[in-house]
Amino acid sequence: MIDVQLLRTEIDAVAKRLATRGYVLDVAAFGALEEKRRQVQTATEQLQSQRNALAKQVGQAKAKRDDALAAALMRQGTELGETLKRMEAENTVVQERLREFVSLVPNLLDASVPVGNRPEDAVEQRRWGEPRKFAFRPKDHVDLGATLGGLDFDTAAKLAGARFVVMKGAIARLHRAIAQFMLDTHTAEHGYVEVYAPYIVTGACADGVTSLAKFKGDLFKIEDRDLYLIPTSEYPVTNFVRDTIVPLEQLPLRFACYSPCFRSEAGAAGKDTRGMIRNHQFDKVELVQIVHPAKSYDAHEELTGHAEAILRKLELPHRVVTLCTGDTGFSSAKTYDIEVWLPGQNAYREISSCSNFEAFQARRMQARFRNEKGKPELVHTLNGSGLAVGRTLIAVMENYQRADGGIDIPPALQHYMGGLKVIATSR
RNA sequence: GGAGAGGUGACGGAGCGGUUGAACGUGCCGGUCUCGAAAACCGGAAUACGCGCAAGCGUAUCGUGGGUUCGAAUCCCACCCUCUCCGCCA
Numbered sequence: 429m430i431d432v433q434l435l436r437t438e439i440d441a442v443a444k445r446l447a448t449r450g451y452v453l454d455v456a457a458f459g460a461l462e463e464k465r466r467q468v469q470t471a472t473e474q475l476q477s478q479r480n481a482l483a484k485q486v487g488q489a490k491a492k493r494d495d496a497l498a499a500a501l502m503r504q505g506t507e508l509g510e511t512l513k514r515m516e517a518e519n520t521v522v523q524e525r526l527r528e529f530v531s532l533v534p535n536l537l538d539a540s541v542p543v544g545n546r547p548e549d550a551v552e553q554r555r556w557g558e559p560r561k562f563a564f565r566p567k568d569h570v571d572l573g574a575t576l577g578g579l580d581f582d583t584a585a586k587l588a589g590a591r592f593v594v595m596k597g598a599i600a601r602l603h604r605a606i607a608q609f610m611l612d613t614h615t616a617e618h619g620y621v622e623v624y625a626p627y628i629v630t631g632a633c634a635d636g637v638t639s640l641a642k643f644k645g646d647l648f649k650i651e652d653r654d655l656y657l658i659p660t661s662e663y664p665v666t667n668f669v670r671d672t673i674v675p676l677e678q679l680p681l682r683f684a685c686y687s688p689c690f691r692s693e694a695g696a697a698g699k700d701t702r703g704m705i706r707n708h709q710f711d712k713v714e715l716v717q718i719v720h721p722a723k724s725y726d727a728h729e730e731l732t733g734h735a736e737a738i739l740r741k742l743e744l745p746h747r748v749v750t751l752c753t754g755d756t757g758f759s760s761a762k763t764y765d766i767e768v769w770l771p772g773q774n775a776y777r778e779i780s781s782c783s784n785f786e787a788f789q790a791r792r793m794q795a796r797f798r799n800e801k802g803k804p805e806l807v808h809t810l811n812g813s814g815l816a817v818g819r820t821l822i823a824v825m826e827n828y829q830r831a832d833g834g835i836d837i838p839p840a841l842q843h844y845m846g847g848l849k850v851i852a853t854s855r
Numbered sequence: 856g857g858a859g860a861g862g863u864g865a866c867g868g869a870g871c872g873g874u875u876g877a878a879c880g881u882g883c884c885g886g887u888c889u890c891g892a893a894a895a896c897c898g899g900a901a902u903a904c905g906c907g908c909a910a911g912c913g914u915a916u917c918g919u920g921g922g923u924u925c926g927a928a929u930c931c932c933a934c935c936c937u938c939u940c941c942g943c944c945a
Contacts, residue, residue: 465905466906474913476913477914482926483873483926484874487874488873498925502924502925506924802900804902
């Protein structure tokens with residue numbers, strides 16, 4: 429959530445900055461709401477003050493056994509009560525409306541974010557590795573999976589409809605190996621604490637990391653309950669610190685969480701209908717950091733590096749881009765996407781998204797720390813995929829494919845595959 | 856799922872209709888004493904919001920949301936959570 433004080437004091441500057449996102453801040457609407465709020469809140473508090481004073485007088489009158497005075501004061505209180513009740517109800521409505529307005533405003537972007545409104549306006553930061561030159565025409569993961577019998581979309585469709593996958597045999601094991609490898613790397617080499625968390629969270633938690641009102645269509649909801657399947661473990665893990673004040677010396681908190689992710693609108697745009705690039709269910713190892721505000725941009729660079737390290741160890745060519753203003757997510761102040769090379773598509777495709785949310789999520793969650801002066805202050809939160817497991821599987825399959833349709837196992841994963849070096853075709 | 860107990864400040868723990876933002880203790884910060892420290896003593900200390908240039912004043916907050924009342928941490932209702940016992944279960 430954006431700081432309301434900022435809207436009150438510098439709304440024109442805020443509107444200008446938000447415009448680079450393509451977001452139109454309704455300055456007039458906010459002004460009107462704010463004016464109304466000020467008026468109603470002040471009136472309400474004055475009435476409450478009168479009621480409190482009156483009640484106190486009743487108590488004093490009763491202590492002096494002045495029943496006549498007490499009765500008169502109580503009659504006054506009854507009258508006041510009715511006016512107050514109406515005013516309080518109005519106040520609740522106005523406050524709620526204002527809260528709603530503010531909670532729908534996206535985060536302010538960092539000054540370093542490139543201006544643009546199309547995905548192609550992302551700015552490349554660096555590249556690692558050279559796409560392999562194939563002596564044959566490389567297949568995509570769907571064909572490779574069909575040949576190996578390891579990816580079965582037909583059976584998945586029978587079970588749950590489109591955009592799911594069934595994995596079998598060595599491919600299923602490779603999928604598991606990749607997740608284990610990522611988790612081990614982040615905990616052993618990058619200083620993250622492995623966590624296991626619920627795959628279902630409350631609406632309040634969802635609203636803590638983004639705007640639930642705005643994005644609930646992307647989520648699977650549990651019927652008749654205020655509970656949602658997580659679209660990423662960012663949801664439960666970042667909320668570890670909701671409504672808490674973290675001691676200064678405990679920062680930074682670093683968590684790595686392996687979980688399935690469920691996304692309802694995964695295919696709404698009609699993109700990537702083939703294969704398992706974009707499914708309703710996929711696994712991901714998520715990195716989450718809770719940090720001191722002064723250190724969040726350093727942490728952002730580090731976290732992105734931790735995600736990249738996985739691709740370097742797997743020797744998968746990739747690049748890092750900074751998303752442009754129009755393409756950066758609602759809660760984020762700055763986002764790096766890591767894109768891996770997919771020979772089957774002859775393109776770099778997103779495999780990780782690493783964001784600094786500054787205090788935007790912390791304000792929604794009321795996640796604070798006790799600062800150097802002993803005062804509570806909002807933390808900064810970050811997260812990034814480290815990495816999406818299914819897409820990493822695709823990248824390994826496509827980049828390590830052999831002319832005969834088999835898959836070489838990257839050296840870093842062989843240990844996790846019981847020493848296996850190749851997934852061979854059975855035909 | 857059934858039966859019972861309970862949710863109060865950093866923590867422990869009182870309060871069970873009136874001047875209680877909340878006794879008391881521990882912890883924390885400042886001071887006195889001391890060569891220094893401990894002990895003892897004195898003092899201070901919640902969060903959010905509103906109005907105000909400021910000093911300051913006001914409002915809200917005792918799990919959450921409603922209700923009763925002139926007045927609710929205290930009474931009533933619903934929900935959530937924790938603990939104990941029973942049942943069921945990977």
